[in-house]
Amino acid sequence: MSTSIRFKLSFMMFLEFFIWGAWFVTLGTFLIQNLKASQFEIANVFSTQSLGAIIAPFIIGMIADRYFNAERILGILHLIGAFLMFQMYNSSDVAVFYPYVLTYMILYMPTLSLVNSVSFRQLTNPEKQFSSIRVFGTIGWIVAGLTISTLGWDSAEGAAEGALRNTFLMASIASLVLGLFSFVLPKTPPVKVTSDEKPSFASVIGLDAITLLKDRNYLVFFISSILICIPLAFYYQNANPFLVEIGLTNATGKMAIGQVSEAVFLLLLPVLFVRFGFKKTIIIGMLAWVVRYLLFAYGNAGDLSFMLIIGIALHGICYDFFFVSGQIYTDSKAGVKYKSAAQGLITLATYGVGQLIGFWVAGFIGEKYQGLKATDVSAFWQQTWIVPAGIALVVMIIFMILFKNEKVENKTI
Known part of the structure; x- marks a missing residue:
């Protein structure tokens, strides 16, 4: 080139x-x-x-x-x-x-x-x-x-x-x-x-790959992917207002730590994926969401600001361990005919359906606790972050119980 x-x-x-x-x-x-x-x-x-x-x-x-x-x-x-x-x-x-x-x-x-x-x-x-x-x-x-x-x-x-x-x-x-x-x-x-x-209309939007859902393990992963995007939406919608309102200086610049973390863990993922295997890698990614939101819930812009920075830095594990690993898993399950369609289907499910639900859940929770904001901003945000932490924990437990461990060949990275 x-x-x-x-x-x-x-x-x-x-x-x-x-x-x-x-x-x-x-x-x-x-x-x-x-x-x-x-x-x-x-x-x-x-x-x-x-x-x-x-x-x-x-x-x-x-x-x-x-x-x-x-x-x-x-x-x-x-x-x-x-x-x-x-x-x-x-x-x-x-x-x-x-x-x-x-x-x-x-x-x-x-x-x-x-x-x-x-x-x-x-x-x-x-x-x-x-x-x-x-x-x-x-x-x-x-x-x-x-x-x-x-x-x-x-x-x-x-x-x-x-x-x-x-x-x-x-x-x-x-x-x-x-x-x-x-x-x-x-x-x-x-x-x-x-x-x-x-390509047919169905193949263009990924529906040809819907046959993958006949596989019990992939069905569990697919549903978990949609559900984990609900707490993900909380981060996109609320992270910057939260950091600004509690008084963290240079909030947007510090949020860029998350992208640095994403790049670092993307380079490390091939080694970690082989070491831990698919199921453990996904679970670590889900657990990172739980920990991140608890750090946001109980951290502050003063003496506990390090908790907020750690929460931001966990973005690499949250994103790479779940979404990139999920793309690898999807690639391994799809035959040659359905590779592109399968990636389209999982993208439609996560960034489309999953986050659409998530943004509305985040809006509902924000409206529910809005009254706290006038009297105690910290209490408002603590309640707001506990909810996605709880959702991520439930999704992680469901995945741990229902997903049977299997060997996934590392083809994509």
Whole structure:
């Protein structure tokens, strides 16, 4: 692979995740501080990510994969996204903001697959080369968080003064840059197939792989994957508002520790996966969710701030041990015919259905304990975090009891 192509792919990944990290991490704080949104309204806004994940396969599978170059549709989606982000920057209430964020997420979620498609088509050895390209996405997310904290937009004073609105302007500019840059990316035309090879509607959205659910172990894993995404949604929706409201300095920058942890444990996972096996690896990932939320529940921004930092740093174990291991397990269970469909099905179930439920549960819990916030912010957040800790614990116990240990071949990493 030439240096020019490597730079283009790396810069593409950097911008793709810089854009996401530039506004999504602080979205909850923005909705509370700037738009005075209720807990249910916040849940409604965050649910747009899940709706985008559900709709994304239709856009990619039924349109992009058949008729357009991947790099061109990537550029068009990000140019439209730049406009939508600018409109979000100008929005003054949730009613105006919501249609823009919903449309944006429906268009953004497919770009996550598109950047992978553009990359894989240029790599001669994806297993070895992709991680060195994809890591720039993690760096982009980290840089976005550090930028927000360095500029003080996420501080209590900055958030109160409306500075978080600038995150959407920053994301809009980055989206414009990536939209234009996409047109100089390596050409990635649709793969030509015969009429007999054209995927069915069911295969595009992963339903061909539903036969995997006949396997008892995989059914247990599949249901557990949906359920564990409920506590995951609590983190996405509440982590930044929680850290800002209890007074942790440079909250968004410190949350980037989670992405550093994710990158480190991703490199360690092949060794740990072989050492512990699939079932123990998944259980460790679930246990990390329980511990993380208990640390959030009983930590504070003062003498116990180390508990919050440890909770953030556990992100690598929470995410990699469960989701990446789950992708490996899914790959091992699916035959050659269903490999892509199986990954599509598990993604639809987790980022789509599981997190959609999770965001609404988080909204319900937030509304239930809202009365505490006026008198005791710490008590409000303690009650809020105990709930996902309990859910994660129950899911872990169910998985431990019902999933029978089996050897999983390490094919993906």
